[in-house]
Amino acid sequence: MTKYGLRARVYTLTILPTLLIGILLATYFISNRNQQLEQFAVQQGIDVIEPLAIASEFGLARHSRERVKEVISINRRKQSSQIHSIAVFTLDNQLFVTGTYHNSLGLLQVPKGQALPTTTEVIEHDEYIIVRAPIWADSEDSFSRYTTGRPELLGYIALRMDKERALLMQFRDTTIAIFIVLLGVLLSILFAYQLVRRATRPIGKMVQVVDRIRQGRLDTRVTEKNLPGELDMLKNGINAMAKSLAEYHEEMHQSIDQATGDLRETLEQIEIQNIELDMAKREAQQAAKMKSEFLANMSHELRTPLNGVLGFARQLQKTPLNPEQRDFLQTIENSATNLLSIINDILDFSKLEAGQLNLERIAFHLLDTTEEVVTLLAQSGRDKQLELVLDVDPDVPEGIYGDPLRYQQVLTNLIGNALKFTEHGHVIVHISTQHQGLSSEKFQLHVSIHDSGIGIVQEQQEQLFQAFRQADASISRHYGGTGLGLVITRKLVQQMGGDITLDSTPGEGSTFSFTIECDIADIALGDPLPLEILAQQSVYLFEPMPATCQSLNHLAKRLKFNLISFDSLEDMLQALQTSRCSNSSVILGASIEQPSQLLIEQVAQVTQYTDNLLVGVVDHDSQSIRQLLHAGATHCLVKPLQYRKLAAQLIDHTPLKESQLPLLAANPIMSHYPIRVLAVDDNPANLKLLSTMLSARVTQVDSCNSGEQALQMVGEHHYDLILMDIQMPGMDGIRTSAVIRQTYRDFTTPIVAVTAHASAADRRRLLGEQMDDYLSKPIDEDDLLEVIHRCCPTLINKVPAMLSLTAPPSSESDNLIVVSDEPIYDWQLALMRAAKNQTLAEEMLSMLQDTLELTQIQVQQALDGELDESQLRAVIHKLHGGCAYTGAVAIQRLAALIETQLTEQQRAEQLEPELLELLDGIEQLKNYDRAPPWR
Template identity: 45%
Template sequence: MTKYGLRARVFTLTLAPTLIIGLLLSAFFTMSRYRDLEHQLISTGASIIEPLAISTEYGMADQNREAVRRLISYAHRKHSQIIRSIAVFNTHNELFVTSNFHRNFEALMYPDDQPIPLLLETRLNKNSLILRAPILKEGQFSNPSFPGYQAQALGYIALELDLSALRLQQYQEVFTALMVLLLGLTLSSLFAYRLMKDVTRPISHMVSVVDRIRRGHLDVRIEGHLLGELDTLKNGINAMAISLSEYHIEMQQSIDQATSDLRETLEQLEIQNVELDIAKKRAQEAARVKSEFLANMSHELRTPLNGVIGFTRQMLKTRLSSSQQDYLQTIEKSANNLLTIINDILDFSKLEAGKLLLENIPFDFTDSLDEVMKLLAPSAHEKGLELTLKVDNRIPTGMIGDPLRIQQVLTNLIGNAVKFTERGNIDVSVELKTDRDESLELQFMVRDTGIGISERQQAQLFQAFSQADASISRRYGGTGLGLVITQKLVSQMGGEISLTSRLHQGSTFWFSLQLHKTDLPVSQPIHTHGLQNKKLLLIEPNMQAASVLQQRMIHAGLQVTYRSTLPEEAEKHDFTLLNLSPGEQPPLGELLDRVFKAEQLSDKVIVSLPTTELALSDRLLSAGVAACLPKPLGHRKLLETLSSEPEQLLEPEPLPEPRIAPAIQPLTVMAVDDNPANLKLISALLSERVETVITATGGRKAVEYAQQKQFDLIFMDIQMPEMDGVTACQAIHDTHLNHTTPVIAVTAHAMAGERERLIEAGMDDYLTKPIEEHILQQILAKWTDPNKSLSPAIALLPNATESQASESVAQQKAVSWDWDLALKQAAGKEDLAKDMLQMLLDFMPEVELLVNEALDGKTIDLWPPIHKLHGSCAYSGVPRLKSLCHTIETELKAGASTEDIEPELFELIDEMENVVKASKAYKN
C-alpha cells in the first residue's frame, strides 16, 4: 500500500483476473480450433485419396493410363479449391500419370530407398499437406485372413492439398478470440472505474481530513452520507477528532501543571549541576593524572631502553671486535622487543597529554620518503614482498612541514602492511590533489595484498590498545597503538586518514596532508643533464615496480626500454638496470650469466638487489658491474649512480676514525642490578673507566660482597626482588668496610621528587636510565676526585642515537629454538651463543617450579621470575618462549590473577620443554 495507491490497486485487481482468464480461455479455444481445422483438412484429403486408390487398381493393373488420368482429373476438378495436384506413381517410383503439371514431383514421391507403405501417410509442410496412399492389388482368390497374407502394391497415389484457405480460417479464429478478450477488458475497465469512483474518492477525502487533523485543525469533520463500511470509517474518524480535541485540552492543562512543577525543581537541578561539575573536574583530574603517568618514563620501559642505547654507543666505539659483536647481540634483542613499544607508548602519552609539538622546517620531500622505504625494505624483502614508491612528478622537492612525523606515519602504515602481508606487493604512492599558491594538498596511499580487514573490524581499528582481531595480536604482536598514533598525528597536521579493505583481498590506507612549498635549497641538486636522451634498458620482473621506475627515468630525460626478462638480442643501450625480485635467489652462476649478457647490450650495467641479497654485491662488482644498489631504488641514489663515472662508484667509503677512550682509573667499583642486560651494560661502561668491576645480581648479594671487600664506589639499582636498592644501601652503610662508601642510585624512575626521596633514604647520588656516558664520567669524577676536571675525551663520545630493528625471520616463523637466530644474536660467536642458551636452560627449572606451585593454588608472585626469564629469552634464539613471557608479564602487570592466565602458564611450561628438547636434539 505504500508503493502503489488504492486507485491503482483496485484497478489492477479488477482487470488482472479478467485479463488472465480471458487469455487462458482464448488460447485454449484458439488452439483447439486450430488443431480441429487441421484434422478436418486431413480427414477431407483422406476421404478423397482412399477411394481414388481403390478405383485406380484396375487401371494400374492393366497399365491403362487414360483410365487412371480420367479418375484423378475428375477428382481434381471436383475439389479444385483445396487440391493443388494429384499424381500416380508405379512400383518403380516412377510417375505414371498426373492431374496437372507439378514443378517438383520429387516432393510427392517416396524416397527410392524405402518400400511403398501399405497404409495412408500424411506430411504437413509450411503451405501444403501431402497425402500418399498405396494402390493395392486385391486378387479374386486371395484371402486376407489367411496367415501370412500380404497385399501387393501396384504403386501409390500422392495428393497435395493447399493450406491457404485453412490458414486464413485459423487467423480469423485468432482475431475473433482477441476481439472477445478486448471486449471483456473494456467491460472490466468500466466496472473498475465505477468501483474506484464509489470507493477511492471518499477515501481520498478522508485522507485529506485526517491530514488536516494531524496539522492541528481539530475542528474539521467528514460530512455527507457514504456507503457501507466507508460510512463506519467516517464516523470513526469524526469520533477520533473529537477525542483528540478533548485530549488536547487536557494536555494543555497538564503542561501548565508540569511547568509549575519544573519551576519548583530548579533549585534541585542547580544542586545536581554543581555535583556534576565536581564529578567532571574529578574525571578531568583523573585523565590528567593518567596522561602525566604515561608521559613519564616508567621503570619497565626505561630499563630495557638503557640496554639498547648503551650497547649502540659501545658498538659505535669499536671496529668489529669481539666486544662489538657481543654488544650487537644485545642491541638487536633490546631494539626488537622494546623500541617499537616504547616509542608507541610515549607518543601516545604525549598526544593524550597535548605535549607533542610539531616542527615546521624545510626538508627534501623525496629524500625523506626514500629514507622510510630504505628502513622498511629489509623486513619486506625477508618475506619476499616487493616494495615500491611512486611520487607525483608535479610535487616539488622542497617542502615545509614536520618530516619526522610524516616518516613516522608512513613507517607505521607500511610496517603494518608488511606485517599482515604474506605475498605480493606493497605499493606506496603520493599524489598532488590541489595546488593553491604556496600550499599543496598531498594524498598518500599505502596498498597491500595482505589478509584484509572485515567491515566489522574496521570500526575498531582506530581505537587505542586494540587490533582487528585477538588472534592477530597473538600471531603478529604489537601494542594496538600504531594506528591511533597515526590518526592523531595526521589530525594534528591538519589532514585526515581512512582506509578501504576487503577480507583476504588486501587493504588500502590513505591520508592527506597540507604542506607548504619553499624555494630554499633543502639538498644538493641532482644534475641529470648528462642523462638526456640516453638509452636505458630496464629489466624488472615485477610489473608495478617496473612501471614506477620507468616513469621516474622518463621524467629524468632517459629513453627507457622495458623488458620483464633479459632479451637475447637487442639494440645497444647506454645503461642496463637489472633488478632482482625479493624472494628470487638465482644461483650465482646464473646471475653472473645475466650480467654477462647485460654487458653485451650496454656500456654500463647496474644491478638492483633486495636487501636480503646484498652479500652478492662484492662478487658482482668484481664481475664488472658498475654498481649494486639496494631495492627499492632511491631517486637521488639511482640518478647519481647513472650520472657518475665507474671509478667513482667503485671508490670505497672511508672507515670511521677511532674514538679516544677515557683513561682507566685505579678504582674498585661494584655494580648491582637484577637485569642481566643492564648489569652487563653498566659493567662494560665502568670497565672502560676503572680497573676493577664487581657485579652483583641482587641487593642481598651486594650486602654480602660489601661485608667481604671494600669498594670505592657502588652503583645500586632500586627495584630488585628479595631486597630492594634502598634497603641494601642502608645495610651496606652499616658494614665496617663500606660505612662511608658512596652508593649511587641507578633507576629508571625519572619523575619529579624521585631524586630527593632516594637521597633522603640514604643514597649519596642519583643516576637515571638510560645511562649517559658523560654523566657517568661526571659521577666518577665527583666521588673519586672532586677537583679533577673532566677528560677531553668525554667531548668525543658519540651522542645518543635510537636504533630501530625489524623482527627476525625466526620470530616470524615462531619456532621454539633457532640456532641461526641465536648465532646471529651472538654476532657469529658460537661459544657466546651456547653460554647464553645454557644460562637460559639452567634458569628454566626454577621458573617451572614456581609456575607449577602457582597453578596448584599457592600464593606466589610470578612477575619477578617471568620478568627475568623474559630478559634471558632475548639472548638465546627462542622467539616463541620470549613472546609467551612478554604476554604473561604484560597481563601480570595489568593485575591478572593466576586463574586468568592459566592457559598461558600451561603453554609456557610446554614451550620450555620444547626448548629443552630442541637444544638436546641439536647437541646430539
C-alpha cells in the first residue's frame, strides 16, 4: 500500500505540472498566432484594394470598363490564391465591372440604404473577409477638382478574400503545439519512472525484510548497497532493529522456559486443590440437597399436625366452654399460629436461597393493600398500648404494578418487628415517592417504618440481615423469633429491584426504610371516591398525636377536603362557636393514655357545635363505643383511620345506631336465611358440595350443571342469589350471565362468579363482565357467608343476625405456594371442605375418581399432539375444579400451575414434565383406597 502510494505521488507531482504548463503555453501561443494571421489577412486585403482604387480612378471617371477591368485582372492574377472576387461599383451603387462573375458578388455590394464608404472598411466573416475602398476623382485634370477644388467620389471597389490559408496555418500551428506538449509529458513520465524505479525498489525490499522479521525470521537483514542518503539511513535502522529483536527474543525464550517450569509446578498444586474443592463441592451439594429434602419433609410433617391442632382448636371453641378452657384453647391456637409462621419463614428463606421464589407483576391498589396490613397489625399495637400511624404522601399513586402478597409480607415483617421491639410510644409507617424520572409512569416508592423502641448499636446493625442472627443473643429469649424475618425481607426487596436500609440510635428507636422501582397502573383500581362532594366540605380536627395529625393532613389533600387542625380542644371549640356552621364535620382523636371518661366529656362538648362528630378511638371496645355514641358521637372509627371509611362517614351524617354495633357471644346462633339460591356448576362433586354448604345457611337451594339449564330455571323461578361457575362446556358462566341480563331487562338478582382463578386480575375482569361479586375455589364457609351478606343485606336483616365469630380470611399466598412431597390425598382437608360431612367427603372422592380415567386419556392425547392448548386448558380446569372440593391437594395445585401456564400462552410440549407428573398423580389417586382413616 505504501509502495503504490509513493509511485502515485511521484507520477502526479512530475507529470501534472508539466502537463498544466504545456497546455497553458500552447494555448497562449496558439491564440496569439491566430490573431496575428487574421490581422495579416486583413492588412493584405487593404494593401491590395487601396492601390486598385487609385488605379481604377481614370477608367471609372471616363466610364471605360475595359480600362478598369484590365487593372483588376492584372492585380487578380498576381493575388489569385487569396482573392476570391473583385468588383467596382458606381456612385449609384451599381456594378460597373468585375474581374470574374460569382454568385457571391452581392456580398461585395453595399446594402441598400447604407452610405457608400468614404474610407477603407473591412468586414470579417468566419470564412472570408470583405474589403471596400472608395474611388475618388483626385487627379489634377479631373472635372470636379477643376470646378470645386475638392475630390469627387466616383464609386467604390470591393474584394472578397478567403481565410482558407489562414485556417490551414492555424491548424498547423495547433498541431505542432499539441505535439510539443505530448512530447514534454512523455519525457516527464520517463523521468518519473526512472525516479520511482530507483526509489521504490529498495523500499519494497526493505518491506519484505520487515515482513520476514514480523514472521519471526530475526536473522533477515537488508543487503542493498549504494543507496541514497535517506534510504541508506533507513536500511541501517531496520538492520539495527532486527538485531535488537533477536537479542530480546533470546532473552524472552529463556524467561519463558523459567516461567513454564514454575507454572507447571503451580498447576500441579492447583489440580490437587481443584480435586479437593470438587470433593468439597459435591459434599456441599449433597448437604444442600439433604437440607432441602429435610425442609420439605419437615414442612409436611409439621404442617399436617399443626393444621389439625389449629382446625380442631377452632372447632372446639364453638362448643360450650368455661372461661379458663377458652383461654387455654386461645393459647394453643396462638402458639400453633406462631409455630406455623416460623415454619413459613424457614420455607421462604429456603426458597429465596435456592432462587425458586418468583414474584408476580399484577396491578394492585397500593393504599388498600397497605391498609390491610396496618389494620391487621394495629391490634398487636393496641395490646401493648402503642399507637400505629399510617402516613401516605398525597402524591403517592393509588395503583401500581407489582406483587401485592410479597409487598404485604415485607410490610408485615417490618411493622411486626417494630411493634415487637417497642414497649411504649408509637410506630409510624410513612410512604412517599422519590426521584420522579422523565417518564410519568415510573417512580421510586419509598417506605419507612419508624419506632420508638430499644434501638440498635452500629456494630450490631449488620447482623440483623444475617440468617438466624439477631442484634443481641438475649433478644430471642426476651422477644422470641428465629431471626429470619429481616433476611427474607431484604431478599424480597432486592428481588423487587430495591434495597433496605436501617437508621437506629440505642434508646431512641429505629427506622427501617426500603425503596423499590414501581410502574403506575394504567387501569382503574378500587371503588371511586366522591372527591367532588368531599371538596365542598370543611373538617375540624383535634388530634393530640402530631404524627396522626400529619397523616390526616396528607389524607385530606388526597381526598380534596379542607382540613382545619388545632393544637388544643379549646381552640377548636372557640373556632366552632365562631363559625356557627353546624353542617361541618369534626374529627376528635383519642390518645392511648387518655381516660375514657375524659374523651366522653370532650365528645359532649363538641357535639353541640356539629351534627357529624367522628371519634378516632384506639380500641374497638363495644362498651366504650356505646358510651361515646350516647354522648353524641356520630361514628367511631378505630385508629389508624381507613381513608375509605373516613370518606364515607364525612359524607354520611347519619348517626350510628346502637343496634348496628357488633355483638359477641360464646355460642354462635345459627340461622337459615329466607333466601332462594341457584348453584350452577358442571362438576357434579363441586355442585354437590356447594349445595350442601348452602343448605346449612339458606332455606332453599336449587342446582343445575349447565348454562342452558340455568337460563331455563331463571325463567321459571325467582332467585335471590345465583352462584355461577365460570368455565362450563357449551355456554360458560360469563355468557350465561350476559344472556340472563339481556333477556330480563329488570333482572336485579346478584350473580356471583365461582372460579378457581384467585388472582386480583381475574377478580377485576370478572367483576367487569356482568358479575356482582367473586368467590374463589375451594370455597370457605366464612367466605360464602360474607358473599351472602354482601349480596342480600335486605333479606338477611329480616332474621336474627349471625352472631358467630368468623376467622380472618386466609391469605391468597396459601393457594399459590406449592409444597413438595404432599400426600396424594388429605382426608382432614376433605372433611373440612365437606363441612364435616363424612359421607359427603366419601361421595366426592368417588365422583372425582370416576372422572380420572377420561382425564388421563385426554392429557396423554395432549402429550401426543392430538389436543391443542385450548382443549387441554379446559380439561385441566375441570380437573382443578373437581379437586378443589376434595383432599387431592397435590393434584389440585399441580393442575392450577399447569392452567396458569396455559393461560400465559405456554405450549403443551413445554409443559411435558408437569403433565407427566400430573399423570403419575392421577394414577396414584385412581388406585387410592377410598376408606377414610376414621373407619
